[in-house]
Structures are given as structure tokens and as C-alpha cells.
Amino acid sequence: MKKNIPLVITFLTGLVIVVTFFTPHQPMGSMQQRLLIWYSIVLGFTMLLGIDSLLRSNLKKIAGRQPGWIYAAALVAGFLITMAAGLYTWIGTKSLLTLGSSFMFIYTYVIVPLQATMFALLAFFIASAAYRAFRARSMEATLLLITAAVVMLGRVPVGAELWDKLPVMQDWIMEVPQMAAKRGIFIGIALGTVAMSLRVILGLERTYLS
Amino acid sequence: MKFFEKISNIDRRIIYLMLGLVVIIPIVFKMVLPVRISEPVQSAYDYIQNLPQGSNVIISIDYDASSEPEIQPMYLSLLRQCFAQKHKIILMGQWALGLPFGEIGLNTITSEVNSRSGSNADSLFYGRDFVNLGYRPGYRAMMVGLGREFRDFFATDYRGVPVDSLPLMANVHNYNDIALLIGLEAGQAGDEWIQFAGARYGLKIVIGATGVIAPDMFHYLQAKQIQGLVGGLQGAAEYETLVKSPGTGIAGMVAQSWAHLLLLGFILLGNLGYFATKRRRDK
Numbered sequence: 001m002k003k004n005i006p007l008v009i010t011f012l013t014g015l016v017i018v019v020t021f022f023t024p025h026q027p028m029g030s031m032q033q034r035l036l037i038w039y040s041i042v043l044g045f046t047m048l049l050g051i052d053s054l055l056r057s058n059l060k061k062i063a064g065r066q067p068g069w070i071y072a073a074a075l076v077a078g079f080l081i082t083m084a085a086g087l088y089t090w091i092g093t094k095s096l097l098t099l100g101s102s103f104m105f106i107y108t109y110v111i112v113p114l115q116a117t118m119f120a121l122l123a124f125f126i127a128s129a130a131y132r133a134f135r136a137r138s139m140e141a142t143l144l145l146i147t148a149a150v151v152m153l154g155r156v157p158v159g160a161e162l163w164d165k166l167p168v169m170q171d172w173i174m175e176v177p178q179m180a181a182k183r184g185i186f187i188g189i190a191l192g193t194v195a196m197s198l199r200v201i202l203g204l205e206r207t208y209l210s
Numbered sequence: 211m212k213f214f215e216k217i218s219n220i221d222r223r224i225i226y227l228m229l230g231l232v233v234i235i236p237i238v239f240k241m242v243l244p245v246r247i248s249e250p251v252q253s254a255y256d257y258i259q260n261l262p263q264g265s266n267v268i269i270s271i272d273y274d275a276s277s278e279p280e281i282q283p284m285y286l287s288l289l290r291q292c293f294a295q296k297h298k299i300i301l302m303g304q305w306a307l308g309l310p311f312g313e314i315g316l317n318t319i320t321s322e323v324n325s326r327s328g329s330n331a332d333s334l335f336y337g338r339d340f341v342n343l344g345y346r347p348g349y350r351a352m353m354v355g356l357g358r359e360f361r362d363f364f365a366t367d368y369r370g371v372p373v374d375s376l377p378l379m380a381n382v383h384n385y386n387d388i389a390l391l392i393g394l395e396a397g398q399a400g401d402e403w404i405q406f407a408g409a410r411y412g413l414k415i416v417i418g419a420t421g422v423i424a425p426d427m428f429h430y431l432q433a434k435q436i437q438g439l440v441g442g443l444q445g446a447a448e449y450e451t452l453v454k455s456p457g458t459g460i461a462g463m464v465a466q467s468w469a470h471l472l473l474l475g476f477i478l479l480g481n482l483g484y485f486a487t488k489r490r491r492d493k
Contacts, residue, residue: 021354021410033358036351040363043348095369097313097342107310115275115307123469127229128222131476135484145481149474155421155444157243158467167246179428186429 007203014201055079082106147173214490218483225476232472236464242456243464250431251448254416254438255291258390263296265389266382270403271303271312273396277420281394282311283446283459284418288392289319290453298378299340300388302364304349304399309368316340337376344368349399353406357385357413385411390437395419395427404430418445 013035020032058072066072082103089096089103096103136142153159154170199205235241258267269288273281292299301316303309320334327333334340343364346352352363360382366372373379381387391413393403400417407413416438417427424441431439440449443466446459 029358033355033362036348036355037362039351040346040348040355043351047347097310097368099313099317104310111307112275112278116278119276123233124226124229127469127473127476128225130473131220131225131480134477134480136481137484145477149477152470152474155442156467156470157245157444157447157463158471160246161243167248171248174425174428175432178425179432182426183429 003206003209006209007206011201011203014197018201051079147177214483214486216483217479218487220476220479228472229469232468233465236468237461240461241464242460243467245444245447245451245460245463247448247452248445250439250441251445251452252438253431254418254440255449255452257414257416257437258288258291258297258392259295261295261297261389265295265297266300266378266387267292267297268300268302268388268391269312270391270393270399271301271308272305272399273311273394273420274305274307275311277396278311279458279462280420280443280446281396281418282315283443283457283462284440284449285311285315285394286319286457287446287449287453287455287459288418288440289315290322290455293319293323293334293339294453297389300343300378300382301340302343303345305396306345308396309345313342313368316342337371338378341373341376341378342368343373350402350406353402354410357407357411359383385413388413391415393417395423397423400427404435408435416440 016031017035020028020035055076058076060066061072062069062076085102085106086096089098089101092098093101098104134141134145134148136145150166150169151173153162154166154168154173159166159170196205200208261267269285269292271285289299299316301312303312320340324333336342343360344367346363355363360379361373364373367376385407391403391407393400393415395417396419400419400423403413404415404417408415415436417430417436418440419427419442421442421444424439424445427436427439427441430436440446443459443462447463448459450457450459
């Protein structure tokens, strides 16, 4: 029972979703819309589960003074302060996005700089890694190196200043070889997704139950 | 030979320092380079330009702070063009942490337009000329569901105001009432707009994406599943050029140009050192 009921629910839901997606007529259309609204509501509640799990694991770390507990404390403090600012803003203005509010202050001066810094650091690591890794050790590596050089220069204004054919070559690389490879990858992913979905709907794939 | 060994193993701190300098100097000195307009960006611009005045346009904010330097300049340029064409903007977002950027952008451009306008008709008003519907969890379901009825997912706007009380939304029920969707993408949501809203409901779509995501959009562009593509900071700079409003996109491209040149210079040096030391070892 513990396994069969979830399998039956998965089978029926998967079947109904597929049928209603391709048959938008009554009563399928309304049935699909209802299921989509349910999905959206259920997903909203999964956020609460995520918060519960995040707080539980970090509070446990703090209580047990486990290694790195100070970071867990910073996370919990950040969560509580942001939530308090969010509630205060929402009660006062009926919107979290009110410019100049305490929530937007935290967003603009804490969240944005932190996220931007994390991402900006990548540029430095990529530069250092590219310098060390991009060596013409083989035919394939040389081809990759030349292609990368053409795309890097062709994508920026200085490339056209150096040689006006560089942007044209860059366009060709992006539109022909790059796209051919990407199409192959995407077709593979799509077929894999269909196969995996069918396995889940038919109950052949059961790892999600454990 | 010591020279070649040195250039094949430059200290990473020197690379970091030089990269920092070539990014900061062009921005501080406001250097400018001419921007070439590519075909995908021109197509996006032309499509929006040729829509009938007053068309309903959805803008989906699907990015956050990590991609803001690339996407925000194109968002501001797109807003400028849409408002200049008197299009009506329906804003929403699939990334909760990106929505404030949507609000900041709307506030910036509407204030800019309103400070120049001489009459109520030329001014932009919330609810009449633009609305912000906000964020709903489960964007795949929402994308399909909006094809039937907006109110099933957005009964209220981001402030909790019922959408039926907003004049702009009075005649907007599903994708048949939308002339174009502009997806500003830093992740998967762009593919899903195209697959669910574009393929199933025939919604016309223009994508603005980060430099990393843009290559994944080229096959949609070639198959004419999207009407145009604004890719990366270069795309943002091109759009700023088209709407004649230079901003951080154009400024950033000079920094990016010099950073690319520097990186290629380092790669060249590394290879020179590698081959010189390799020849020595082989002997």
C-alpha cells in the first residue's frame, strides 16, 4: 500500500496532465487549468518545507557547536532579519517592492552586492584558469583555442576594429558549428526527458519513492 | 630560457591585478568604442518598433543580481522603446529575487518619461500604461495556465490590488490579448516560455539573455520560434545604441573588450612559454 498508492497517483496524474496538455477542449481544458493551479499552490507550500529544512539543519549545527556553526548563525540571523524587514515592509506598504523600504534597503545594499561579488569573482578565476588550461597540446585543443579566440574577439567592439571580418567569422561559428552541436545535445536531452517521464509515469522508475 | 618558464607560469595575482585594471580604467575614464548592430538584435528592435501602437507587451524578469549588469541595461532600453511606441507593459517575474530589478527599472523609466511629458496623455500611469503582476511559484504551470486565463494565476497585482480594477488588464485574459512577450533570461525560463507559451499558444517572443544563455537560443531564432535575440552585454550595448540612450551596456563593452584582449594576450604568452620549454625538454 505504501508504495502502490503513490504509484497509482503518479500514473493517473501523469496521464491526465499529458492528455489535457494535448487536448485543450472541454472538459480537458478546465481540468488542466485546475491541475495547474493546484501545482502552483503545492509548489508555494514546498517553499515552507525548504525553509523548515534549512532552519532545522542550521539550528542543529548551532546547538551542537559543530564546525562552521558561526556561518550557520550568520545564515539564521540573515534569514530572521530579512524576514522581519519583509514583514514590516509588507504590513506598512502592502508590497515588498516599495522603493526606499527596509526590505528594499537590505535587497539593494546586502543581497545585490553579495550576489554580484560572487559572480564577478568568477571573471578572475576564469581568466587565471583559461591562461593555465588553454594550451595547444593537441589538434583538438588548438582548434578549441582558435575558435575561442575568434568568438572572444568577434563578440566585442574591439574585434571589429582590429579586423572587420572577425564579427562575421564569429557569427558563422555561432550559427553553424555551435548550433549543430547544441541541436544534437538538445535532441538527446529531449529524448532522455521523454523516456524518463514515461518510466516515472509507468512506475518503472521508483527512486523518487525512497 | 628562464624567461619562457616565467611566462608559462605567471603568478595568478598579476593576472587578477591586470584584469582588475583593464576593467576599471575604461569605466572610470568613460572610454567608448563603436558598436556594430547584429542581425538578431536588429530583428528584436524592428519587431517591437513595428507592433501597432498601444500593443500589450509582457516583460518577464527571469534574472537576479548576478546577471543584472548584463540584463538590466537591455531591460531599460527595451522599456524606453516600448514606452516611446506607447505599448502597454505587463511586468512579471519567474525569479523572485529579480523582481525588485523590474520595479526599479519601471520606476526609473516612467519617472524619466513623466519628467519630460507635458500632459496627462503623455505621462505614464500605473494601471493604465503599465502594471506589475509580481511572482507566482511554479512558472511552468503558470506559463501554460496563462494561455487560458490570467486571473487564475494573477487575481491581484504585486500590491494585492485586484487586476480587474486596473484599466490595462480589463481586456487582458489570455495570450490572444498579448502582442509580444519579452523574456529577460539568466536560466531555464526562456526555453520554457518558448516551449509552453510560444509553441502551444503561438505567442510571439523576443529573448534578452546573458552571454552564457544566448548561444542556447540561436536554434530558436533560426527556426523563427523567437522574433529576436539580445545576447549578453554586447546585445545590451547594441540595444542602447539603437534606442540612442547610452548607458552601462556601452560603457561595459569597452571594459569587456580590453579584458578579452588581455586574456588572449595571457593565453598567447602561456602558449609561447609552453612551446619554448617543451622544445627544450624534447632536446
